[in-house]
Amino acid sequence: MAMVTAVSQESSLAEFLELPETKPASEYINGKIHQKPMPQGKHSTLQGRLVAEINRVGQPEKLAYAFPELRCTFGDRSLVPDIAVFEWANIPVDENGEIQNRFSVAPDWVIEILFPEQNPPRVIEKILFSLLTTRDKARLAHCPRGLLSHHFLP
Secondary structure: OOOEEEOOOOOOHHHHHHOOOOOOOEEEEOOEEEEOOOOOHHHHHHHHHHHHHHHHHHOOOOOEEEEEOOOEEEOOEEEOOOEEEEEHHHOOEOOOOOEOOOEOOOOOEEEEEEOOOOOHHHHHHHHHHHHHHOOOEEEEEEOHHHOOEEEEOO
């Protein structure tokens, strides 16, 4: 179960971003801090496989790159998707052409891995927000009873 901590009325997204990072990561959604659940073995295995496969296909041709657990701050939120995928041309870089540490743009793809013990409404709401904000797609990988099925939102 994810921990929810209310943020005082004076708090803002900028103030949240000044807080130290937590493990597992915390997200800023609608003025509240929500701590993500600690990833477990199945989740981490699937996440690693998806990231590796996306990068195996996308990196050599400079098409796209997948980042696991990357903080992305866009709109009025700061989210840490299980996997954030950016088309190569959309990866934020600094003046030296190196990847920036802070991403203040929406990913092209947001992938969330949902297992039965997680909070489906919050994960689905994050995906819907991402669909309204991102340039491309959001994905939900749902793993009931150990089987993987993909549910693609329109």
